[in-house]
Amino acid sequence: MxxxxxxxxxxxxxxxxxxxxxxxxxxxxxxxxxxxxxxxxxxxxxxxxxxxxxxxxxxxxxxxxxxxxxxxxxxxxxxxxxHITALPILAQGARHKIWVKDNGAQPFLYGSNVVKAHVGRWSEDCPEHSGCVVYSMADIPLGFGVTARSTAEARRLDPTGIVCFRQADCGEYLRDEDTLFAG
Amino acid sequence: MAPTRTVKNKHAASKTNGAGSKSSKDGGITKSKSRSGSKANVKAPAIQVKGRPNIPGLDKNKTKKQQRVYTEKELGIPELNMVTPVGVTKPRGKKKGKVFVDDRESMATILALVQAEKEGQIESKMIRARQMEEIREARRAEAEKKEAERKAKLEETKESLRKKRKRHGHGNKHDDDEDTSLKAVTATGTKAAKPKKKRVSFAAPE
Missing domain, CATH: 3.10.450.220 (Nuclear Transport Factor 2; Chain: A,)
Known part of the structure; x- marks a missing residue:
């Protein structure tokens, strides 16, 4: 160390x-x-x-x-x-946030990107390709990702369009259990 | 009885034994006698090369004339890939090892530097995004305007055509009928005349 x-x-x-x-x-x-x-x-x-x-x-x-x-x-x-283990620290002072609806929380936790239809709300003035923390509607941090579109562009997007590319999600605690802490 | 000793080198052992009892008397320690002023101090005789006088001053001149060796940097030759890649060579005279950042001050300095850099990047990104958005908005407005203009022009021509027809056949009943029919056509749109249905008939068996 x-x-x-x-x-x-x-x-x-x-x-x-x-x-x-x-x-x-x-x-x-x-x-x-x-x-x-x-x-x-x-x-x-x-x-x-x-x-x-x-x-x-x-x-x-x-x-x-x-x-x-x-x-x-x-x-x-x-x-x-x-890693996903850094989420509590990132969530403390997140620059941009995306809240996903309940129907979008599960697909996100299973490792897919966030689509527009699943977004409950998002922070204003968010440029594209910038980091954002993904929350559930109850304000529980679920993971983090990179925005695919700016907020203005995302408004015009169709419901199936990707808004945020996933980087890490809480599902990794189970999926990558073996490699997350060692190896 | 004397204790037996194992001797690895038989010949060496015999030699020492044969050399005399003197060494054994001294306790096995032999002193090498150094002869002062014998071979070591004797200078080798200077060899004179034929045709060249052996003067010490001449040798100095020879070293001065030695050609200067230029380094690649001085010549400005583009760097080539060698056994040690260009980027890997470390500057000489620099201390080996890593410099750790652990005190608060240096950490805060790096942090402030990084944050300022990132803020700048994000700010420029936002400005660019806003500009792009403005441009897009302007384009959209222009396209809409053009569309509206085109529509207006079309309406105008339509209107003018209608007026022309009216002027030509003023008071004529036949034309009036035609005008009404035209109105009906413009209201409902023209339909292609229905083609006659083809009929198929089979010849009756005789």
Whole structure:
């Protein structure tokens, strides 16, 4: 387990900035004097309290399975891929949001994109190809994706047209159970 | 009885034994006698090359004249792919290893940098989207206008045709009938005249 290099940090924050509007809250000091840090272990990036990260130094790299919240994985080409486990953090400060109706929640959780007919409402002034967090109508975050059309364009779209390309959904907790945390 | 010793190299052992009892007397330690001022200090005689005087000053001139070797960067030669790819070569003299970012200040700096960059990107995207939307709107309005113009023109020609017909046959009953029929046609639209139904009849058997 190690801290991130400046290049890695930039890549991770860049990806997070696609979905979140306020990044500063991520590293803001907590009331008890602690703060959150990013740690890398087995090419996975974890978002963890500094005190816990310091405790984890007593565990060898191989033995350490996970700590804190796994944000995603650094690929071998140096890119960063967000995992569904990062959803609670993304949902805190989501830049753009899409609420899907109840009839659209299941298809989304099974891994399909969001079509216009399933959209209950969406945030205004959303450009195309920008990250958005998908919520159910009861404001429960279901996953995240990338908008296929801008809000204005999506209004003219036919009901079967794709509005948001899925990136991750809560169904992955079951579908990718084996590979999500290790391997 | 003396303890038996295993000797790996028989010949070496015999040699030492044969060399004399002197070494054994000293406790097995042999001192190599160094002869001071013997072979090591003797200078090799200077070899004189035929036709060249052996003057030390001349050698210096020779090194000065050595041709300068230019690096590829100095010559401006385009870089080629070699065993180590172009991008991979690391600058010399730089410290090895990774530089970690763990303190709050540097993290905040990177964060601010990234956020500003992203905000700029999104802002430009929005502006572009808005401009595109405006252009599309303008195009649509223009197309609608053209359509309306075309329709108006068509109506005008229709109207003029009607007027022409009216002027030609003023007071003529026959023409009046025709006019009414024309009106009916314009109201209901023209229909193609029904073609006569083809009939098929079979020859009666005789």
């Amino acid at each position: 190690r801290a991130l290099t400046d290049q890695e940090m930039k890549t991770v924050l860049d990806k997070l900035a696609n979905y979140m509007s306020d990044l500063k809250s991520l590293i803001a000091p907590l009331e008890d004097g602690d703060r959150y840090v990013f740690r890398l272990n087995h090419s996975r990036v974890y978002y963890v309290k500094l005190s816990i990260a310091n405790l984890a130094t007593s565990i060898s790299r191989d033995a350490l399975l996970s700590l804190g919240t796994c944000l995603g994985k650094m690929t071998k080409t140096g890119k960063f891929r967000l």
